[in-house]
Amino acid sequence: MFGAFRRVIIGDPIHSDLEHEERLSKRKALAVFSSDALSSVAYAPQETLIVLLAAGAAGAALSLPISIAVITLLAIVVSSYRQTIYAYPRGGGSYIVARANLGEIAGLIAASALVVGYVLTVSVSIASAVDQLVSAAPVLVGARVWLGVSAIALVTLANLRGLRESGNIFAVPTYVFIGSMFLMIGLGLARIASGTFEVPPPAHPSDAVAPLTLFLVLRAFAVGSAVMTGTEAISDGVLAFKAPEPRNAAQTITAMAVILAVMFIGLSVLITVGHVIPSEHESVISILARSTFGDGIVYYVVQGSAVLILVLAANTAFADFPRLASFLARDDYAPHQLAFRGERLAFSNGILLLGLLAALLIILFSGSTGALLPLYAVSVFAAFTCSQAAMVRHWWRERGSNYLAKAFVNGIGATVTGIVAVVAAATNFMNPDYPVSPGVPIGWGSWLVLVIVPIFVLTFRRVKQHYAEARVHRDLPAQPPVHRPLRNAVVVPVARLDRPAIEALRYARSLSNDVTAVHVAAEIERRGDIEAQWQVWGEGTPLTIIESPYRSLTQPLLQYLTQLRKAERVDYVTVVVPEYVPDSWWEHLLHGQSAQFLKLQLLFQPGFVVTSVPCHELETLNTVDARRPLT
Template sequence: VDYILTVSVSISSGTDALTSAFPVLHDYKVIIACLLVILIMILNLRGVTESASALAYPVYLFVLALVLLIGVGIWKVATGQVSPDVHPAIGTAVPGISLFLLLRAFSSGCSALTGVEAISNAVTNFRQPAARNAVRTLVAMGVILAILFSGVMFLAYWFGIVPKAEETVVSQLASQVLGRNGFYYFVQGTTALILVLAANTGFSAFPLLAVNLAVDKYIPRMFTIRGDRLGYSNGIVTLGIASILLIIAFHGNTERLIPLYAVGVFIPFTLSQTGMIVKWLKEKPAGWQGKLVTNFIGAFISFTVLIIFFTTKFSQVWAVLIFLPLIVYVFHRIKNHYEEVGKQLRIMPGDKEALALEGNVVIIPVAGLTRAVENSIN
């Protein structure tokens, strides 16, 4: 579910960046988003070699663009080029602020933390010592996130930026700080590119997850079949179609997709942290108490965010309570079907109908000996 939402949210956000730069395209947002999904789907079906070095350049360009934006913005603030009238003075009382509203904002902001699991899941892909390099990467990501997020929020406050339905905050900020020139389009272009690339991670990971589920007989075995380019075509096409349907259903509205996306992230976050607590309590290795406390805090925060979402945005996330149990039920029905078919096909020791071959020796390669194979040979 979350991989489908990852593609939908990333593509919708990337489309928002494009339509902010070119407002004339706003009415065609859904069509553009669907075309981008189809483009990435075709590229993956054709066999995209996922090169870390090639995918790194857009990331560097994006970080460079935002550092440039934040640097110029802070310089303008420091030199008094920004009117003090465009924002309230620091310490101004804001009416209507409540703990409930702050918790809602906190839970929405937590969706920015999604992505840490990508590093956690890919520790084996790092150079040795893998664990240490993964930790360094995670720390670097955290530092970059903190700097960029804090810089954008500070400038948004100082320049008096308020949310608009047809233009993103980053676009408004870049327009005021840099002006509508080449630098502005560089910021918007790299933002759109990085978001579209984020969708590609779903296309590289979802087919592998589908293979694991299919091997365990929880989804149809067609997901284990490789296409002409040795990619798992059925998984790629299924993800593309599901993402397009979701974008159409939500009219490409990122704000409506984000709560579903965040719930889809924080349910497994809570489960994984809780699983680690169980692991430490069972195994009790050296220094397990500190690790237990860390994972308990992680589970508590993740669960708190999840409860806040269900409390504050229930009208937007209620579908998860129906869809997740339904999909788990379907998984188990498929599993039971394969188990029943297996029982009918299985040749048990002592069966009277033994396979007898006389005369010439014939070699027939088969995946396994079942009644279907036996009848075919007979």
């Protein structure tokens, strides 16, 4: 039943030989890998404006110049990543490039920053999507957090179905959003030209609360630079494209940059000319759409597409985080389970892990886009800087054609992104408007990223050390040693005398002639009953009864097993555990789980082997002599 339900939700398994058919065309790849960057126009201009509005109208007037500076930075970063794509045609994300050219620590710093960035990509995109939704339906404001968690669950589920199918799911909303943005920008610019573009003033305009300083402008620039999030994803996912992979990836990242630049600049023009001021309950996109189209169906199409693209923007992280996690697992820096491809050829464990972390972040930050965004820019640009600096070293080592020009391009990218990372960290270090807890004077900010990244680096290195030690313990010697025959004692724990116990005893006798049954007597008065029944059903197997006046069952048994191994001087003690298995999963919860606790504790004790003998309900009912009473 569970398997059939899983097939409906996740889909049928895909054969490994069909992996090439899961590759993406440029049209689908733009939806899968660029939805994060493209959707950022729904929140980056707004968050930039909110920062500038602290200085009043003078600050708001700088919205367009800052947008132009951000797009200039985008052009530099995209040009640098185009070179990375051709230099690393099998995938050139920040981790791979930095580790190959700058060493282990730089690679792990890049990987840690990317992990933080991808989790924040999902959280920020979903939080902003909920902002757009409650702008159109204010009645949902109270359900902000759980709407975000539900959206993350849906995107996680879509990605578990595989890369190509997620591309099919996400392509239509992505292109509807692009079309609606172009339509709104085009019609808005036409109304500006004709002098008919008007935005209603806010009901409660806010006054300037801070002077217009360089620090404020740099902070707004750092927040607006979040529009470049997701640029890394295409260079890291080159192998997800159809052949020729590098050319298709390079063309896709260029198309993404052009579309993003047009939308970002266009919206900034409308914001500046219309003197748009967002409110707590209505976003900039909602205000512009309402001013351009009115309250008709087109307004709801714009808002609906914005909600969908922001939800689906999380897909960029879901496409890339599992791939990065698999690279780390391949290099022994992360659990090897993250390198496992599921039945749908997706890195299922990485997808589930990302969904869980992003949902926890939504809950922790109460779904606040403003609280999450400062963390975003620092992690993203730290990864950018590592990648671009590594590419300078790459060209210097390779010394191919035009290597100096290529190194110069990546050098400019490394310098600019490094400056932005420092600016983002300094200007958003702590925001008291978003306290870590009510009444605490410490606010959330970029300090959290500066703490988490070193912790991740240390954790990755510790995992690597563990795998190195485990490999030493598991490796075979050069020549097989001469072994003496192993000595094995078999023990059957008997809680009560019933069919599972007798089946386990029969199985144990098939393994060895040295079998002992053990009963822990928590109720001393029942000892005689057990001994009497054992005379009939024990088949000559010795029964040891351990009295437990403190009613503990597992601990006396563990002590007995340890003493038995020492006394008998055997290599292994095999514990054969009887288990009754009902038909339904929920019925299993109605039975004691002492067997599971025993197996768990013995797992970490050397010299013990635990074997379960399941006695199934259906098998018992279908057995003729099952109806014969034990007494």
